[in-house]
Amino acid sequence: MRAAHISSRAGSAWKPFASKSYGTRRFRSTAAEAPATASLSPRWLSDVKERIGKCLTFGADEKQTQKAGLVLSEIARDWRELVAGSEGFLTDAKRRGIYRQEVVWGEMDAMGHVNNVMYNRYAESGRVQWTQKLGMHIDPANRDAWRTVMSPSEAGLILKSITTHFKFPMTWPDHIDVFHKLRSEPTSGTSSFVLDVLIMSELHQRPAAKLVEDIVVYDYKKGKKISLPPFMLNVFGDTWKLQEEAKTRNSERVSRLLEDVRKLEHSTWDRSDAVEHMGSAGS
Template structure:
């Protein structure tokens, strides 16, 4: 068995989240249940844009200094951490050492005659993201087995073969735009796991929401023996650690989303959503 260097739990817990900067207590959450629904599950895909519009409406009805300060904090949080709020609340790991592709530029030639990114390209984006995702596991999470992780995408030893891929298009990206690709395990692997299902999200940076969601069914294959095998120990340990971290991140950012929405609702109740509210349209009086 190869030695595995896993990310220390103390290191995970000690990382300060941006919530500290907006008055949200930072605390280590226990691993959430696999049945827990992300805070964004029932929200519109455009919920971030909706929040901005809601805050704008609050300001047009007039706000005191405290309300203006709260609105500014919410808008700053969205601008700084929108990827974590959207993808992180679902359990996708967005940090630099874990993400697949980050802010990749959409190339003009990737579009079709309508100017939309061609449907085939989304599968290519996901494939490139999956390769980068596995390679970063070897570089940053398990450097002791970096060589083994490098061979995962080559026909040499134990590798990962794409069995099937399903793509759900949410809206057509166009040029110019940038996109980020995140992968996550759908379930916790066990010692007998011989295939893994990966959820994939391709995020439009321009629109700040998913342009496509994909499901990849990946098989573990031994190229030397020529047959499907269970996850090697080095993969199993890292994927288990990844699963645990996914659940922690989902709970953490779901909590932040709930706090953010509560703040917006309080702003509404203190500005336009009251019986004596009057819209401030400005005055032409000198």
């Protein structure tokens, strides 16, 4: 994809949204349907681990310790789904763009962190893999058509603009994941769409950057913009529904995990008779 415009800026964390219940599943996104993580600190996973550690230092009993272990195990196993999935990104192997790609030492600059340009390159590589996997795994009947969207031959995708919001400076060594999602449900007749991009640091288990890509559908033979071809529209429509399902499902998981941690706090250190367990002086 060719980039017509690139803009980057350092951004703070996403603005908080009001909390809400995620008991009802719906497939149409509205402004009120923010993910459960929208109002949380970007470091919320690390915060949860610290909170559980504090609970354990106050002498949690066997049942409480088992519950803490279950929470920690779920975070360790599914942190990508909890962080990215709760925002609607699809993290399974058939749909993710980049998975556990190593950050190379040479990608750092004189300031000692990954150069800003690299984030756009990560997003570009992830976007190429994302579209190609749609053809390989989701719509194999149109595999050849999906392959050509990345070449100037027929109907292709052009990057009109990209905006990068840097969250924290990554350094080597680390690994990254790159996920793409549709910002809105595609409709017949549209000639462009917007993709949200999430670049995740494995070392810190949180977003290193969030990007917004404006994509135009272009017919290279006719030399003009065209509407989304039917094969793209169908796949994007199904993808949108899966994104909404993922956001609801994983937001519910996050809410439940946070409730479990709060219950642990109430039953361990956050009570009037709590005494911190410092170990035996004679041991």
